[in-house]
Amino acid sequence: MKISEVGERKLVDDFLSTLELPDGVFPLFDDTQAFRVGDQLLSFKVDTFVFSTDRPKALSPYDCGWKAVTAVASDMAAKGASPYLFACSLSLPGDTEERDAKEIEAGMRDASKKYGGYLIGGDTGEANDGVIAVAGVGFHANGSYTPRKARRPINDGDLLAVTGDFGYAPLGLSYAMGELDLPEPIKSKALSAFARPNARLRSGLALSALGAKASMDSSDGLALTVHELLALNGLRAEVEKLPTDEDLLNFFEVKGLDPLKYVFHGGEEYELVAIFPPESKTAMKPFGFTPIGVVYKDENAGRIDYRGSPIPPIGYEHFRKR
Amino acid sequence: MKISEVGERKLVDDFLSTLELPDGVFPLFDDTQAFRVGDQLLSFKVDTFVFSTDRPKALSPYDCGWKAVTAVASDMAAKGASPYLFACSLSLPGDTEERDAKEIEAGMRDASKKYGGYLIGGDTGEANDGVIAVAGVGFHANGSYTPRKARRPINDGDLLAVTGDFGYAPLGLSYAMGELDLPEPIKSKALSAFARPNARLRSGLALSALGAKASMDSSDGLALTVHELLALNGLRAEVEKLPTDEDLLNFFEVKGLDPLKYVFHGGEEYELVAIFPPESKTAMKPFGFTPIGVVYKDENAGRIDYRGSPIPPIGYEHFRKR
Numbered sequence: 239m240k241i242s243e244v245g246e247r248k249l250v251d252d253f254l255s256t257l258e259l260p261d262g263v264f265p266l267f268d269d270t271q272a273f274r275v276g277d278q279l280l281s282f283k284v285d286t287f288v289f290s291t292d293r294p295k296a297l298s299p300y301d302c303g304w305k306a307v308t309a310v311a312s313d314m315a316a317k318g319a320s321p322y323l324f325a326c327s328l329s330l331p332g333d334t335e336e337r338d339a340k341e342i343e344a345g346m347r348d349a350s351k352k353y354g355g356y357l358i359g360g361d362t363g364e365a366n367d368g369v370i371a372v373a374g375v376g377f378h379a380n381g382s383y384t385p386r387k388a389r390r391p392i393n394d395g396d397l398l399a400v401t402g403d404f405g406y407a408p409l410g411l412s413y414a415m416g417e418l419d420l421p422e423p424i425k426s427k428a429l430s431a432f433a434r435p436n437a438r439l440r441s442g443l444a445l446s447a448l449g450a451k452a453s454m455d456s457s458d459g460l461a462l463t464v465h466e467l468l469a470l471n472g473l474r475a476e477v478e479k480l481p482t483d484e485d486l487l488n489f490f491e492v493k494g495l496d497p498l499k500y501v502f503h504g505g506e507e508y509e510l511v512a513i514f515p516p517e518s519k520t521a522m523k524p525f526g527f528t529p530i531g532v533v534y535k536d537e538n539a540g541r542i543d544y545r546g547s548p549i550p551p552i553g554y555e556h557f558r559k560r
Numbered sequence: 561m562k563i564s565e566v567g568e569r570k571l572v573d574d575f576l577s578t579l580e581l582p583d584g585v586f587p588l589f590d591d592t593q594a595f596r597v598g599d600q601l602l603s604f605k606v607d608t609f610v611f612s613t614d615r616p617k618a619l620s621p622y623d624c625g626w627k628a629v630t631a632v633a634s635d636m637a638a639k640g641a642s643p644y645l646f647a648c649s650l651s652l653p654g655d656t657e658e659r660d661a662k663e664i665e666a667g668m669r670d671a672s673k674k675y676g677g678y679l680i681g682g683d684t685g686e687a688n689d690g691v692i693a694v695a696g697v698g699f700h701a702n703g704s705y706t707p708r709k710a711r712r713p714i715n716d717g718d719l720l721a722v723t724g725d726f727g728y729a730p731l732g733l734s735y736a737m738g739e740l741d742l743p744e745p746i747k748s749k750a751l752s753a754f755a756r757p758n759a760r761l762r763s764g765l766a767l768s769a770l771g772a773k774a775s776m777d778s779s780d781g782l783a784l785t786v787h788e789l790l791a792l793n794g795l796r797a798e799v800e801k802l803p804t805d806e807d808l809l810n811f812f813e814v815k816g817l818d819p820l821k822y823v824f825h826g827g828e829e830y831e832l833v834a835i836f837p838p839e840s841k842t843a844m845k846p847f848g849f850t851p852i853g854v855v856y857k858d859e860n861a862g863r864i865d866y867r868g869s870p871i872p873p874i875g876y877e878h879f880r881k882r
Contacts (some may be wrong), residue, residue: 241661242654242686249658250800253665259678261769266829269682276596283697285682286649288783289620301577323595327608327649332564336571339563343575356581358593362571364564366689371649373606375595 239395260469265385266487269313269455270376272383281319281380285309289368291354296414299338301346301433305506309372309457310531311353313509315442318384319376321355329365330547342370353439386451387470388513392451394534395516398475401438401509403482404460405490405497407429408504424489427527435508444511444525453512457551459505461542465551467511468533469540477531502549587707591635591777592698594705603641607631611690614815618736621660622688624692625667627828630759631779632696632832633675638777641698643677646662648694651687664692675761693733702747704768706775709792710835716856717838721849722795723760723831725804726782727812727819728753730826746811757830759865765834766847775834780875781827783864787873789833790855791862799853800865 241249254267265274270281275423286294287306289324297305307324312323326346339362350357355405388506406424409434413420420428445453452471456463468475481488490497514522519529520558563571576589579762586594609615609628618628619792633643648668652661661684671678677696682856728746733753735742742750767775774793778785782803790797812819836844841851862872 239651239658240654241656241658242838244658244672246685250681252662253682253684256669257679257681259680261771266680269840271635271645271647275600275602275699278597280597282645282680282695282697283646284647284649284682284693286685286693288651288687288781290688305611311624325593325604325606325695326690327695329608329610329691329693330563332562334563336561336563336566338680339809340574343578345873347578357579357580358581358588359576360606361574361693362575363568363608365610365612365687365691367651367687367691369649369651369687369689369691369693371608371683371691371693371695373604373693374650375604375697390833402810493816543849547685559844 246485254395258520264383265387268386269316270319272317272378275480276362281314281317281376281378281382283310283313284373287370294414298343299341302465303504304349304434305370306370307346307349308351308435310372311349311387311437311439312455312457314374314376314438315526316453316510318382318442318445319378320439320443321374321376321498323325323375324341324350324355326357326360326370328360328362331366331368331370332364344518345386346372348381353437364441379443380446380475384445384450384455384512386467388451388454390451392513392533393470396451396533397514397516397519397529398464398477398531398533399514399522399529400456400505400511401441401526403486404507404509405486405500405504406516406518407435407480408500424485432506433504438526441526445512447516448522448525449515453510456507456509456511458502460507461502461513461549461551462553464542465540467513468542472535472539472540473533474541475531475533475543477542479528479530481528481530483513498544498549500510504550505553586705587709588590590708590793591638592641594639594700601703601705602638603698603700604654606693606695607635609692610649615690616733616736619755621663622667624666626671626756628694628841629668629671629691630757630830632694633671633759633761634777634779636698637761638832639691639761640704640764640767641700642761642765643675643698645697646672646677646679646694647690650682650684651691652747653688653690654686655803656713658744673805680718689881695804704766706767706772706834708774708789710773710777710805711768712773714795714835714855718840719836719841719851720786720799720853720855721836721851722778722803722833722850723763724829725808726829726831727731727804727808727822727826729757729828730822746807748786751807754828755838757828759830760832760848763848767834770840770847771837772834773836775832778829780831780881781825782829783824783832784875786864787862789835790864794857794861795837795855796858796861796863797853797855799867801852802852803850820866821869825874827875853876
């Protein structure tokens with residue numbers, strides 16, 4: 239069978255099932271791989287940005303470099319780590335203009351700096367596609383790691399919370415593709431969310447102090463991410479609040495667009511989704527977290543209801559061959 | 561200008577010149593990036609294997625995975641580090657057979673284990689080329705790092721030494737391409753060197769104790785590697801011994817082949833090239849190092865003479881589009 243028929247998720251799951259880390263105090267299949275060095279805790283992560291599948295034409299070379307580093311930084315944030323070193327493997331078609339290669343590098347360099355880390359270089363060569371693989375090493379300053387699968391009990395009534403406003407990134411893509419027009423200030427926010435997302439490091443560093451029990455990066459889209467977090471922890475969620483802002487909700491209403499499509503089934507949002515005890519409700523807000531619902535233990539784990547209606551665990555269509 | 565015209569080396573050099581690591585006790589542009597964690601010293605490295613440029617058809621998917629991890633392990637060895645974690649970014653064309661993807665993964669997994677490390681997974685997806693990017697994190701057990709550019713003085717008469725027998729890997733490639741026939745045991749050794757090279761971790765771990773002043777991985781080919789090591793350190797070398805075995809020298813003679821071509825200008829040999837004080841001459845041998853010549857301080861640094869004749873700093877042709 240061809241890998242395009244197998245599907246990316248099954249390929250990765252099958253691959254992971256063949257691996258083991260004998261002294262693995264930390265889970266193998268999380269947003270990052272944690273490991274101990276003396277009394278310090280570090281995280282290690284690789285992520286890939288492929289031009290033919292991940293790059294709508296509207297993304298500049300600089301944006302691609304920026305997003306490739308942001309994806310790794312966001313995974314670090316979701317575990318409570320701070321990036322330290324980034325290294326890249328940059329493969330580009332031979333007819334790529336040198337200035338475009340330098341723009342990609344500048345995007346990676348600037349994003350690394352933005353996240354408090356250092357780009358140390360890496361490997362540059364030719365290939366029949368643009369492939370930016372970014373590896374990162376980060377530190378858990380307080381020694382804590384917030385896993386996807388909680389190690390402490392999650393109770394009925396614990397809070398599901400997220401950072402950021404969902405829906406802008408997919409809207410920015412639609413705008414960039416010429417599919418719809420956007421008024422200001424939505425246009426600026428959407429294009430920025432789509433092309434220059436920011437990893438939520440400040441929020442991530444607060445996870446542990448806020449008592450977060452489980453956390454995950456949301457770049458696969460809100461519905462898929464929440465579904466996976468719930469499924470891993472034997473939970474369902476009742477979501478009452480759409481994690482986005484009034485401007486966007488008004489825009490959706492005026493235009494007759496389905497807010498659920500953009501908020502739940504968008505993607506490429508480098509936000510955090512986490513489960514907190516109820517008593518963190520107020521404390522989490524200054525750190526950028528918004529409670530959007532409540533979780534319950536459930537036999538059919540993974541179910542998401544939004545104001546009583548089920549939300550299917552469907553992600554965005556990969557931006558294939560645009 | 562297109563990057564194919566700029567050339568890989570200039571692209572990488574230009575990129576590196578834009579980077580900085582403010583607290584950089586360890587050099588940025590070495591085989592690996594060293595960094596401190598408490599009282600421990602670690603190394604970080606990314607390397608890339610691209611199917612369209614690095615894969616002669618004779619390499620199986622398993623071999624490709626093996627070589628991608630070996631390249632990183634060899635860079636670790638050259639600095640005196642032991643690999644601990646490997647992570648991969650595996651991009652493959654959609655029409656790749658699933659069993660081939662699994663073979664690549666098996667090659668990476670087995671090589672990681674062989675080198676005492678653990679493959680922790682990574683990213684798998686589709687692209688218009690096969691691109692295996694491998695990132696590694698390793699430990700310097702004794703806290704020492706042998707750089708490319710020596711920090712201690714190198715003296716006239718210090719020894720140039722290498723591990724392994726050069727020439728087998730390029731000969732294995734020629735055989736696999738049907739360019740020449742090989743008798744046993746040369747055939748087996750050549751195919752193994754070409755398809756399943758072994759990183760010299762045991763030799764690398766001995767570098768520091770043997771007093772090595774500078775060290776570098778040789779995968780760009782012996783002439784290029786020695787040239788770079790000499791140029792960085794303001795040295796020339798007089799090489800007296802070809803680092804290969806009698807079988808191969810006899811074979812070259814019988815076939816009328818130029819041994820210098822295969823030994824100096826091959827490549828894909830994952831060996832170490834290092835500079836030692838003369839008193840290490842005997843002690844280095846049990847650790848796999850063979851002295852091949854002597855270095856001298858020189859204004860026109862980088863010059864290599866083999867028995868009085870200059871060896872040009874020319875590498876192997878990248879295995880393009882075979």
